[in-house]
Amino acid sequence: MIYTVTLNPAMDYFVALDSINKGGVNRAAHDYKAPGGKGINVSRVLKRIGHPSTALGFIGGFTGEYIKANVEADGVHTSFIEISGDTRINIKLKADVETEVNGVSPAIAANDVAALEEQLTQLKANDVVVFAGSVPPSLETNVYAKWSKLLKDRGVSVFIDTSGKPLEEAVAAQPDFIKPNQHELAEFAGEAIDSLEAAVPHAKALVAKGIGHVFVTFAGDGALLATEQSILLATTPRGTVKNSVGAGDSVVAGFIGATAEGMSLPEAFRFAVASGSATAFSTGFAERTTIEALMDEVAVTIYREG
Numbered sequence: 001m002i003y004t005v006t007l008n009p010a011m012d013y014f015v016a017l018d019s020i021n022k023g024g025v026n027r028a029a030h031d032y033k034a035p036g037g038k039g040i041n042v043s044r045v046l047k048r049i050g051h052p053s054t055a056l057g058f059i060g061g062f063t064g065e066y067i068k069a070n071v072e073a074d075g076v077h078t079s080f081i082e083i084s085g086d087t088r089i090n091i092k093l094k095a096d097v098e099t100e101v102n103g104v105s106p107a108i109a110a111n112d113v114a115a116l117e118e119q120l121t122q123l124k125a126n127d128v129v130v131f132a133g134s135v136p137p138s139l140e141t142n143v144y145a146k147w148s149k150l151l152k153d154r155g156v157s158v159f160i161d162t163s164g165k166p167l168e169e170a171v172a173a174q175p176d177f178i179k180p181n182q183h184e185l186a187e188f189a190g191e192a193i194d195s196l197e198a199a200v201p202h203a204k205a206l207v208a209k210g211i212g213h214v215f216v217t218f219a220g221d222g223a224l225l226a227t228e229q230s231i232l233l234a235t236t237p238r239g240t241v242k243n244s245v246g247a248g249d250s251v252v253a254g255f256i257g258a259t260a261e262g263m264s265l266p267e268a269f270r271f272a273v274a275s276g277s278a279t280a281f282s283t284g285f286a287e288r289t290t291i292e293a294l295m296d297e298v299a300v301t302i303y304r305e306g
């Protein structure tokens with residue numbers, strides 16, 4: 001069974017404008033809302049590509065109700081812990097460039113954290129868990145690390161997609177998979193990383209620390225997958241980006257789905273990169289037919305030193 005954990009979900013509010021008039025009244029050309037938060041997006045994309053999962057995490061208030069109703073309407077099974085505050089609203093502004101304003105997380109009470117922890121203790125060997133997104137400030141930054149250790153000891157596969165301190169701390173717990181983007185890896189490394197080749201030593205160092213799969217995405221400039229056996233590089237398909245929100249989450253979902261279907265590592269890598277691009281090229285999330293069509297445009301090669 002696949003579980004996703006979103007500690008900090010959001011109602012994503014997408015606003016499209018022709019251009020932004022800073023300091024003036026702006027009227028949107030289009031707007032729409034969608035349930036968001038990284039783990040929730042992973043569950044929604046998994047469902048679209050044919051894999052059931054259960055979405056866990058904290059939701060509350062009218063925004064929380066909106067998320068639960070919409071995620072369940074999409075056919076995703078949920079078992080959220082209901083908290084007293086309102087789930088945040090994240091603004092995704094699309095004008096000449098994309099700008100994101102992620103809202104403030106509601107406080108999470110200790111008994112709510114304990115309730116989620118109790119759910120996690122029910123996971124069994126061969127289950128997959130995805131911890132994705134930011135950690136609300138009322139929780140310790142090491143929660144992913146702590147839960148990863150607990151679950152790995154029970155034979156659960158642990159996937160982590162986060163950044164900053166929670167990522168730093170989670171690395172020590174040796175998860176099976178992490179997916180930093182170029183900027184998150186640079187922040188982790190403490191230096192600029194401006195190409196796939198420049199990311200190689202950093203990805204290798206993470207594998208040497210005991211992380212099974214280090215998947216680094218460079219938006220439209222390719223991706224890298226480092227394991228103990230090999231370092232694979234992928235190109236990304238060319239196309240018009242309609243919305244890149246959720247593209248990274250689609251990569252994670254694509255990789256989990258492809259692996260569950262028994263695809264080889266290079267094929268799962270291709271499927272995952274195509275999943276990210278299929279979302280980037282769509283208004284909503286990727287459809288399986290679009291992913292499969294884009295796979296032909298993802299070239300995977302083995303990286304060799306020198």
Ligand SMILES: Nc1ncnc2c1ncn2[C@@H]1O[C@H](COP(=O)(O)OP(=O)(O)O)[C@@H](O)[C@H]1O
Nearest residue numbers: 181217218219220236237247248273276277280
């Ligand atoms: N301009 C683009 N062209 C093609 N694919 C893209 C583009 N931007 C994002 N993607 C797809 O989305 C994936 C994740 O993008 P990235 O921005 O690196 O991560 P995140 O969304 O986590 O910040 C990429 O690996 C790729 O598959």
Ligand SMILES: O=P(O)(O)OC[C@H]1O[C@](O)(COP(=O)(O)O)[C@@H](O)[C@@H]1O
Nearest residue numbers: 036037038090133134246247248249
């Ligand atoms: O938890 P964070 O880091 O604030 O991110 C939350 C945001 O990330 C998203 O999950 C999108 O993530 P990606 O674009 O990285 O796939 C949005 O739905 C949400 O608003």
